[in-house]
Amino acid sequence: MILNKLIKNSSFALLGIIVLSCGPDQVGPNLKGASDDFDKNVDFHFYQDDDEDPNMKFNLHETSYFGTNTFNEEVSWTVTVTGYGSGSEAKISGLSDKLSQDNAEWLYGRSSNVYFFQRNEYVKCELKIVGLDTTYVVDSLKFQGEYRWTNKTINGVRHFVVDEFDSDDPIPTQGLSATSPDQVDNDVVIAVTDANKVEGSNSLAMSGEDVNSNGWIGSRNHDRLLELAACTDLSKMPIDSTTSPDDLYFNIFIYGDSDYPGTTVELKIYENEDFDSLPYVDDLRNYALDELNTLNSAQKAISDAWLYDIIVNWDGWKMVSVPYSAFRATNNPLTGGNGNRIKEPGRISGIEASLLSFPTAGLEVKTYIDFLTFTQGGRPQFKLQ
Incomplete structure (x- = not known):
């Protein structure tokens, strides 16, 4: 499988968009799923300091965000960032017709679980849209610098x-x-x-x-x-x-x-x-x-x-x-x-x-x-x- 190859060969910092099959999401009362007419041509990227899919440098830049092209309908979505070595995970969710700095900002490189992202580990960014059976992935980004908390x-x-x-x-x-x-x-x-x-x-x-x-x-x-x-x-x-x-x-x-x-x-x-x-x-x-x-x-x-x-x-x-x-x-x-x-x-x-x-x-x-x-x-x- 391509993803496994990337994990084993992460030192090459391969970068790309991968589509993985998975089961459809269950749509809850506060979620809006994609219809059968949803256009699955989604261009998903990570941005920091105006660069597209760069190494993550939260020691230099406090802010980052995830972006996409405009969808043909409004949907519920979740971005998950996973550290391959640390076990850290960050989750950002929203309801919109696109991801942008306004609704998909990731500040300070913070995680959602107890672990912190580690310097120089590789991470995977996944976008899941409720109601779709596909996952959009930006893989093997390097978490190059962690946020420095002292006096912040x-x-x-x-x-x-x-x-x-x-x-x-x-x-x-x-x-x-x-x-x-x-x-x-x-x-x-x-x-x-x-x-x-x-x-x-x-x-x-x-x-x-x-x-x-x-x-x-x-x-x-x-x-x-x-x-x-x-x-x-x-x-x-x-x-x-x-x-x-x-x-x-x-x-x-x-x-x-x-x-x-x-x-x-x-x-x-x-x-x-x-x-x-x-x-x-x-x-x-x-x-x-x-x-x-x-x-x-x-x-x-x-x-x-x-x-x-x-x-x-x-x-x-x-x-x-x-x-x-x-x-x-x-x-x-x-x-x-x-x-x-x-x-x-x-x-x-x-x-x-x-x-x-x-x-x-x-x-x-x-x-x-x-x-x-x-x-x-x-x-x-x-x-x-």
Whole structure:
């Protein structure tokens, strides 16, 4: 079959229109099917930056759309974009006599399911018209560049990517670069892997057996616990100091496996509340810019840290979004439990993600985490609605 040949030989980036036979669609109450007189000569294409059927570069262009010639009647249709490697899928539907930028726009390269399209994978674009037994296909387009979400505001929501977990040694200001395993536990793994991922090239594998029954397996965190406050311009700080804890969301993709029922991922948010030395956010920003500075033990002893436990009781990938207002204060005065007990988003300086055996200690636990972000103004806009 031609399509299978294209999949096997995708490195040649073959491009063309293919018509595949399939069963007719059932016409529901809100759909308008094609009549017997519908002209099946449909010219279907993908457009970006005024180019027809180009490689997809959402790192350069936010918008794209699907287009056709004008049909001889108005019909219901669906465009499905499928990634050959990622498992991602985007669906766009409408009712019209043609597809155009007005009704078939695809923004930011977003998918409809949990997976993200991956850089340099090949994708297939299919147009199905209700009532027809044919599918129009543009095959083997290359998804050359993904959308960069950091500091982008969409539908009033500002996004910031903390870590894509594509490297065990990320640039310190761009990821969680420090690992702390429980040395007593067995077979502790906290490392980047390409075995299972939802976004990018890798995810962070976290597993181990809680031998000492203290509930903690290990953590990955910002090395200095100041990285989120380090910024060259006060107006461009990752977190606006005026943001309400109700409007600040921490978002993470977590892989669940029912074979490991005691698995919990804990997020810990550090604030630097050294108001004597750093009374203003701008003082904290300048302090954090010096790579020799850390959130030191004296500062931890007078600052808050906030926790949220995510009990992983599902199978497969899932995005979890938690408002900062839902986090609880840690009680350990040595690790951020001795501050003013007031959530102050503008004082947030670092993040830690931990693997726990919880609520039952002493178990073997396992998960993967990916694409850790936070958003201001609402939940993330990563997906098509």
